[in-house]
Amino acid sequence: MTRILGISGSLRRDSHNTSLLRAAAEAAGPNGELELYDGLKEIPPFDEDDDVHPRPPSVARLNEAIKSADAVLFSTPEYNSSIPGQLKNAIDWVSRPVATNVLRNKPVAVVGASTGGFGAVWAQAELRKVLAALGARVLDIELPVPHAHTRFENGGLTDDEIRARLEETIESLADEAREREEQKAAV
Protein backbone atom coordinates (compact mmCIF):
# COMPACT_ATOMS: atom_id res chain seq x y z
CA MET A 1 0.00 0.00 0.00
CA THR A 2 1.28 3.42 -0.95
CA ARG A 3 1.70 5.81 1.95
CA ILE A 4 0.84 9.33 0.83
CA LEU A 5 1.42 12.43 2.87
CA GLY A 6 -1.17 15.17 2.34
CA ILE A 7 -0.01 18.74 2.85
CA SER A 8 -2.55 21.54 2.76
CA GLY A 9 -1.25 25.01 2.01
CA SER A 10 -4.07 26.57 3.98
CA LEU A 11 -3.83 26.81 7.76
CA ARG A 12 -7.36 27.79 8.70
CA ARG A 13 -9.52 25.28 10.55
CA ASP A 14 -12.27 24.98 7.96
CA SER A 15 -9.96 25.17 4.96
CA HIS A 16 -11.40 23.94 1.66
CA ASN A 17 -7.97 22.66 0.70
CA THR A 18 -7.68 20.62 3.88
CA SER A 19 -11.20 19.31 3.21
CA LEU A 20 -10.08 18.40 -0.29
CA LEU A 21 -7.23 16.33 1.13
CA ARG A 22 -9.64 14.62 3.55
CA ALA A 23 -11.79 13.77 0.56
CA ALA A 24 -8.66 12.44 -1.18
CA ALA A 25 -7.96 10.25 1.86
CA GLU A 26 -11.45 8.79 1.58
CA ALA A 27 -11.08 8.41 -2.18
CA ALA A 28 -7.75 6.60 -1.79
CA GLY A 29 -9.48 3.27 -1.26
CA PRO A 30 -7.18 0.27 -1.61
CA ASN A 31 -4.65 2.27 -3.64
CA GLY A 32 -3.14 4.14 -0.80
CA GLU A 33 -3.26 5.51 2.66
CA LEU A 34 -3.27 9.29 2.91
CA GLU A 35 -2.15 10.93 6.12
CA LEU A 36 -2.78 14.64 6.62
CA TYR A 37 0.13 16.69 7.84
CA ASP A 38 -0.96 18.99 10.66
CA GLY A 39 2.19 20.86 11.60
CA LEU A 40 2.64 23.41 8.83
CA LYS A 41 1.79 26.37 11.05
CA GLU A 42 4.65 25.60 13.44
CA ILE A 43 7.38 25.93 10.79
CA PRO A 44 9.47 29.03 11.57
CA PRO A 45 10.48 31.53 8.91
CA PHE A 46 13.36 30.16 6.89
CA ASP A 47 16.64 31.70 7.97
CA GLU A 48 19.88 30.21 6.75
CA ASP A 49 21.42 31.02 10.14
CA ASP A 50 18.91 28.61 11.71
CA ASP A 51 19.55 25.90 9.13
CA VAL A 52 21.94 24.03 11.40
CA HIS A 53 21.84 20.64 13.08
CA PRO A 54 19.72 19.89 14.89
CA ARG A 55 17.12 21.65 12.81
CA PRO A 56 14.08 23.26 14.48
CA PRO A 57 11.87 20.34 15.66
CA SER A 58 8.93 21.43 13.49
CA VAL A 59 11.17 21.36 10.40
CA ALA A 60 12.71 18.04 11.37
CA ARG A 61 9.22 16.59 11.81
CA LEU A 62 8.07 17.74 8.38
CA ASN A 63 11.27 16.47 6.83
CA GLU A 64 10.79 13.05 8.40
CA ALA A 65 7.12 12.90 7.39
CA ILE A 66 8.02 13.55 3.75
CA LYS A 67 10.97 11.18 3.88
CA SER A 68 8.92 8.29 5.21
CA ALA A 69 6.05 8.82 2.75
CA ASP A 70 6.05 7.12 -0.66
CA ALA A 71 4.44 10.16 -2.28
CA VAL A 72 3.13 13.61 -1.36
CA LEU A 73 -0.15 15.25 -2.37
CA PHE A 74 -0.27 19.01 -1.99
CA SER A 75 -3.47 21.01 -1.95
CA THR A 76 -2.92 24.70 -2.31
CA PRO A 77 -5.08 27.77 -2.16
CA GLU A 78 -4.07 30.79 -4.18
CA TYR A 79 -2.96 33.99 -2.50
CA ASN A 80 -2.41 36.90 -4.86
CA SER A 81 -1.95 34.63 -7.87
CA SER A 82 0.62 32.44 -6.15
CA ILE A 83 1.48 29.95 -3.40
CA PRO A 84 0.72 30.79 0.25
CA GLY A 85 3.84 32.09 1.96
CA GLN A 86 3.82 29.49 4.73
CA LEU A 87 3.70 26.61 2.26
CA LYS A 88 6.56 28.06 0.21
CA ASN A 89 8.47 28.69 3.43
CA ALA A 90 8.08 25.06 4.50
CA ILE A 91 9.21 23.81 1.09
CA ASP A 92 12.20 26.14 1.22
CA TRP A 93 13.21 24.52 4.51
CA VAL A 94 12.94 20.93 3.29
CA SER A 95 14.55 21.74 -0.06
CA ARG A 96 17.92 22.12 1.57
CA PRO A 97 20.43 20.89 0.64
CA VAL A 98 19.05 20.73 -2.89
CA ALA A 99 21.22 17.80 -3.99
CA THR A 100 19.95 15.46 -1.26
CA ASN A 101 16.61 16.90 -0.11
CA VAL A 102 13.78 14.56 0.86
CA LEU A 103 11.52 15.61 -2.00
CA ARG A 104 14.12 14.60 -4.55
CA ASN A 105 12.66 11.97 -6.92
CA LYS A 106 9.59 11.75 -4.64
CA PRO A 107 6.35 11.38 -6.62
CA VAL A 108 4.26 14.48 -5.90
CA ALA A 109 1.00 15.86 -7.21
CA VAL A 110 -0.70 19.19 -6.74
CA VAL A 111 -4.40 19.97 -6.45
CA GLY A 112 -6.03 23.17 -5.28
CA ALA A 113 -9.26 24.83 -4.28
CA SER A 114 -10.38 28.43 -4.26
CA THR A 115 -13.65 30.24 -3.75
CA GLY A 116 -13.06 32.07 -7.03
CA GLY A 117 -13.73 30.83 -10.51
CA PHE A 118 -10.30 29.41 -11.36
CA GLY A 119 -9.60 26.88 -8.62
CA ALA A 120 -6.09 28.06 -7.74
CA VAL A 121 -4.66 27.14 -11.16
CA TRP A 122 -1.84 29.68 -10.95
CA ALA A 123 -0.83 28.59 -7.48
CA GLN A 124 -0.87 24.97 -8.65
CA ALA A 125 1.36 25.84 -11.62
CA GLU A 126 3.73 27.76 -9.36
CA LEU A 127 3.89 24.92 -6.88
CA ARG A 128 4.60 22.37 -9.60
CA LYS A 129 7.43 24.59 -10.83
CA VAL A 130 8.92 24.91 -7.35
CA LEU A 131 8.69 21.18 -6.69
CA ALA A 132 10.28 20.34 -10.05
CA ALA A 133 13.11 22.77 -9.40
CA LEU A 134 14.07 20.94 -6.22
CA GLY A 135 14.03 17.56 -7.97
CA ALA A 136 10.63 16.05 -7.17
CA ARG A 137 8.91 13.70 -9.61
CA VAL A 138 6.03 16.06 -10.34
CA LEU A 139 2.96 14.46 -11.90
CA ASP A 140 1.53 16.27 -14.89
CA ILE A 141 -1.83 16.69 -13.22
CA GLU A 142 -3.91 19.77 -12.51
CA LEU A 143 -7.03 19.60 -10.41
CA PRO A 144 -8.63 23.00 -9.95
CA VAL A 145 -11.61 23.17 -7.61
CA PRO A 146 -13.29 26.53 -8.27
CA HIS A 147 -16.16 27.92 -6.16
CA ALA A 148 -14.97 25.62 -3.41
CA HIS A 149 -17.56 26.90 -0.93
CA THR A 150 -20.27 25.27 -3.06
CA ARG A 151 -18.64 21.84 -3.17
CA PHE A 152 -18.40 20.88 0.48
CA GLU A 153 -21.03 20.31 3.14
CA ASN A 154 -19.83 20.12 6.73
CA GLY A 155 -16.34 19.59 5.34
CA GLY A 156 -17.41 16.70 3.13
CA LEU A 157 -16.99 16.81 -0.65
CA THR A 158 -20.29 16.83 -2.51
CA ASP A 159 -18.93 16.89 -6.07
CA ASP A 160 -18.62 13.41 -7.60
CA GLU A 161 -16.60 14.58 -10.58
CA ILE A 162 -13.93 16.03 -8.33
CA ARG A 163 -14.01 12.89 -6.20
CA ALA A 164 -13.31 10.84 -9.34
CA ARG A 165 -10.42 13.15 -10.26
CA LEU A 166 -9.02 12.76 -6.74
CA GLU A 167 -9.19 8.99 -7.11
CA GLU A 168 -7.30 9.22 -10.40
CA THR A 169 -4.69 11.47 -8.81
CA ILE A 170 -4.13 9.05 -5.93
CA GLU A 171 -3.92 6.18 -8.39
CA SER A 172 -1.32 8.02 -10.45
CA LEU A 173 0.74 8.77 -7.35
CA ALA A 174 0.50 5.13 -6.28
CA ASP A 175 1.59 4.01 -9.77
CA GLU A 176 4.61 6.29 -9.71
CA ALA A 177 5.57 5.20 -6.21
CA ARG A 178 5.21 1.54 -7.20
CA GLU A 179 7.34 2.01 -10.30
CA ARG A 180 9.98 3.68 -8.17
CA GLU A 181 9.97 0.80 -5.67
CA GLU A 182 10.15 -1.80 -8.44
CA GLN A 183 13.07 0.00 -10.00
CA LYS A 184 14.90 0.18 -6.67
CA ALA A 185 14.27 -3.52 -6.11
CA ALA A 186 15.62 -4.32 -9.59
CA VAL A 187 18.93 -2.53 -8.99
Added chain:
Amino acid sequence: MNSAILTIAPAGTWNLDSIHSRVDFEVSYLAGTFKGHFNEIGAQLTVDGDRASLEGTTNVASIDVNEENLTAHLQSPDFFDVERYPELRFTAEDISLDGDGQVAVRGELTIKGITKQVTVVGTVTAPIADPYGTERIGLNLSTTIDRTNFGINWNNPLPSGEPSLANDVTVIAELQFVKSGEES
Protein backbone atom coordinates in the same frame (compact mmCIF):
# COMPACT_ATOMS: atom_id res chain seq x y z
CA MET B 1 40.80 6.23 -56.49
CA ASN B 2 41.48 3.61 -53.91
CA SER B 3 39.56 0.49 -54.71
CA ALA B 4 39.92 -0.96 -51.21
CA ILE B 5 36.84 -0.95 -49.01
CA LEU B 6 36.98 1.98 -46.64
CA THR B 7 36.66 1.04 -43.01
CA ILE B 8 36.85 3.26 -39.97
CA ALA B 9 39.71 1.24 -38.50
CA PRO B 10 41.54 -2.05 -39.02
CA ALA B 11 39.49 -5.12 -38.16
CA GLY B 12 39.21 -5.92 -34.50
CA THR B 13 37.73 -4.70 -31.27
CA TRP B 14 38.62 -1.20 -30.22
CA ASN B 15 38.07 -0.22 -26.61
CA LEU B 16 37.65 3.29 -25.33
CA ASP B 17 40.52 4.92 -23.52
CA SER B 18 38.14 6.73 -21.21
CA ILE B 19 40.85 8.76 -19.49
CA HIS B 20 41.73 10.46 -22.75
CA SER B 21 38.20 10.81 -24.04
CA ARG B 22 35.37 13.23 -23.35
CA VAL B 23 31.69 13.62 -23.99
CA ASP B 24 30.57 17.23 -23.68
CA PHE B 25 27.37 19.07 -24.39
CA GLU B 26 26.68 22.68 -25.26
CA VAL B 27 23.42 24.59 -25.28
CA SER B 28 22.57 28.25 -25.65
CA TYR B 29 21.39 29.63 -22.32
CA LEU B 30 20.62 33.24 -21.45
CA ALA B 31 23.25 35.35 -23.19
CA GLY B 32 25.83 32.64 -23.78
CA THR B 33 26.60 28.96 -24.14
CA PHE B 34 26.26 26.57 -21.24
CA LYS B 35 28.62 23.59 -21.26
CA GLY B 36 28.88 20.41 -19.29
CA HIS B 37 30.24 16.91 -19.63
CA PHE B 38 29.89 13.36 -18.40
CA ASN B 39 32.73 12.02 -16.28
CA GLU B 40 31.92 8.35 -16.79
CA ILE B 41 31.74 7.21 -20.38
CA GLY B 42 32.19 3.94 -22.19
CA ALA B 43 32.41 2.93 -25.83
CA GLN B 44 33.45 0.11 -28.07
CA LEU B 45 34.09 0.03 -31.77
CA THR B 46 34.00 -3.28 -33.58
CA VAL B 47 35.29 -3.69 -37.11
CA ASP B 48 34.74 -6.92 -38.97
CA GLY B 49 35.52 -6.90 -42.67
CA ASP B 50 33.67 -4.00 -44.23
CA ARG B 51 31.23 -3.78 -41.34
CA ALA B 52 31.71 -1.68 -38.26
CA SER B 53 29.60 -0.99 -35.23
CA LEU B 54 29.90 1.59 -32.51
CA GLU B 55 28.32 1.55 -29.10
CA GLY B 56 28.73 4.22 -26.47
CA THR B 57 27.21 5.02 -23.10
CA THR B 58 27.43 7.72 -20.50
CA ASN B 59 26.50 7.41 -16.87
CA VAL B 60 23.99 10.21 -16.31
CA ALA B 61 24.83 10.38 -12.60
CA SER B 62 28.34 11.47 -13.63
CA ILE B 63 27.09 14.64 -15.31
CA ASP B 64 29.37 17.48 -14.29
CA VAL B 65 28.57 21.16 -14.58
CA ASN B 66 30.80 22.40 -11.79
CA GLU B 67 28.01 23.32 -9.39
CA GLU B 68 26.48 20.84 -6.97
CA ASN B 69 22.94 22.19 -6.95
CA LEU B 70 22.78 22.60 -10.71
CA THR B 71 24.17 19.11 -11.18
CA ALA B 72 21.40 17.87 -8.86
CA HIS B 73 18.79 19.69 -10.93
CA LEU B 74 20.09 18.17 -14.17
CA GLN B 75 19.89 14.71 -12.60
CA SER B 76 16.29 15.25 -11.45
CA PRO B 77 13.08 14.35 -13.31
CA ASP B 78 13.01 17.96 -14.60
CA PHE B 79 15.95 17.04 -16.88
CA PHE B 80 17.62 13.62 -17.27
CA ASP B 81 15.78 11.75 -14.46
CA VAL B 82 18.80 9.68 -13.50
CA GLU B 83 16.87 7.60 -11.01
CA ARG B 84 14.71 6.17 -13.78
CA TYR B 85 17.04 6.53 -16.77
CA PRO B 86 20.61 6.10 -15.50
CA GLU B 87 22.27 5.81 -18.90
CA LEU B 88 22.53 7.59 -22.23
CA ARG B 89 23.24 5.22 -25.11
CA PHE B 90 24.27 5.48 -28.72
CA THR B 91 24.43 2.44 -30.98
CA ALA B 92 25.28 2.45 -34.66
CA GLU B 93 25.98 -0.06 -37.37
CA ASP B 94 25.97 2.37 -40.27
CA ILE B 95 29.34 4.06 -40.45
CA SER B 96 30.50 5.68 -43.67
CA LEU B 97 33.80 7.31 -44.59
CA ASP B 98 34.78 9.56 -47.42
CA GLY B 99 38.41 8.46 -47.58
CA ASP B 100 39.62 11.77 -46.24
CA GLY B 101 39.09 11.10 -42.54
CA GLN B 102 35.55 12.40 -42.59
CA VAL B 103 33.07 10.05 -40.99
CA ALA B 104 29.28 9.91 -40.71
CA VAL B 105 27.65 7.58 -38.22
CA ARG B 106 23.95 6.88 -38.36
CA GLY B 107 22.59 5.26 -35.26
CA GLU B 108 20.13 5.30 -32.44
CA LEU B 109 20.46 7.66 -29.54
CA THR B 110 18.58 6.92 -26.32
CA ILE B 111 18.07 9.66 -23.78
CA LYS B 112 15.55 9.47 -20.95
CA GLY B 113 14.19 6.21 -22.32
CA ILE B 114 13.40 7.71 -25.74
CA THR B 115 15.25 6.37 -28.77
CA LYS B 116 15.67 8.42 -31.94
CA GLN B 117 17.64 8.03 -35.13
CA VAL B 118 20.48 10.54 -35.32
CA THR B 119 23.45 11.11 -37.57
CA VAL B 120 26.70 12.14 -35.98
CA VAL B 121 29.55 13.43 -38.08
CA GLY B 122 33.20 14.09 -37.54
CA THR B 123 36.66 12.80 -38.24
CA VAL B 124 38.69 9.70 -37.62
CA THR B 125 42.46 9.52 -37.51
CA ALA B 126 44.61 6.91 -39.14
CA PRO B 127 45.79 4.33 -36.60
CA ILE B 128 48.99 5.14 -34.76
CA ALA B 129 51.22 2.98 -32.60
CA ASP B 130 51.25 4.55 -29.14
CA PRO B 131 54.20 4.39 -26.72
CA TYR B 132 52.53 1.58 -24.78
CA GLY B 133 52.58 -0.91 -27.58
CA THR B 134 48.98 -0.60 -28.64
CA GLU B 135 47.33 0.63 -31.77
CA ARG B 136 45.20 3.70 -31.29
CA ILE B 137 42.73 5.83 -33.25
CA GLY B 138 41.03 9.10 -32.51
CA LEU B 139 37.38 9.61 -33.33
CA ASN B 140 35.82 13.02 -32.96
CA LEU B 141 32.07 13.19 -33.45
CA SER B 142 29.33 15.70 -32.90
CA THR B 143 25.66 16.10 -33.49
CA THR B 144 22.95 18.54 -32.60
CA ILE B 145 19.69 17.22 -31.18
CA ASP B 146 16.44 18.80 -30.11
CA ARG B 147 16.27 17.95 -26.40
CA THR B 148 12.48 18.22 -26.38
CA ASN B 149 12.35 15.16 -28.67
CA PHE B 150 13.81 13.26 -25.73
CA GLY B 151 11.39 14.57 -23.12
CA ILE B 152 13.71 17.22 -21.69
CA ASN B 153 11.44 20.21 -21.80
CA TRP B 154 12.52 22.47 -18.92
CA ASN B 155 12.60 26.16 -19.60
CA ASN B 156 12.31 29.47 -17.87
CA PRO B 157 11.01 32.41 -19.85
CA LEU B 158 12.96 35.62 -20.11
CA PRO B 159 11.11 38.85 -19.27
CA SER B 160 10.63 39.20 -23.04
CA GLY B 161 8.71 35.92 -23.07
CA GLU B 162 11.44 34.17 -25.05
CA PRO B 163 12.78 30.90 -23.60
CA SER B 164 16.04 31.19 -21.68
CA LEU B 165 17.28 27.73 -22.68
CA ALA B 166 17.52 26.63 -26.31
CA ASN B 167 16.09 23.32 -27.47
CA ASP B 168 19.05 22.47 -29.68
CA VAL B 169 21.88 20.82 -27.78
CA THR B 170 25.20 19.94 -29.39
CA VAL B 171 26.83 16.78 -28.14
CA ILE B 172 30.55 16.47 -28.77
CA ALA B 173 32.46 13.23 -28.32
CA GLU B 174 36.24 13.29 -28.49
CA LEU B 175 37.20 9.66 -28.24
CA GLN B 176 40.39 7.63 -28.34
CA PHE B 177 40.21 3.91 -28.90
CA VAL B 178 42.91 1.33 -28.36
CA LYS B 179 42.89 -1.96 -30.17
CA SER B 180 42.11 -4.95 -28.03
CA GLY B 181 44.87 -7.54 -27.86
CA GLU B 182 42.32 -10.31 -28.09
CA GLU B 183 41.40 -11.80 -31.42
CA SER B 184 38.00 -10.62 -32.46
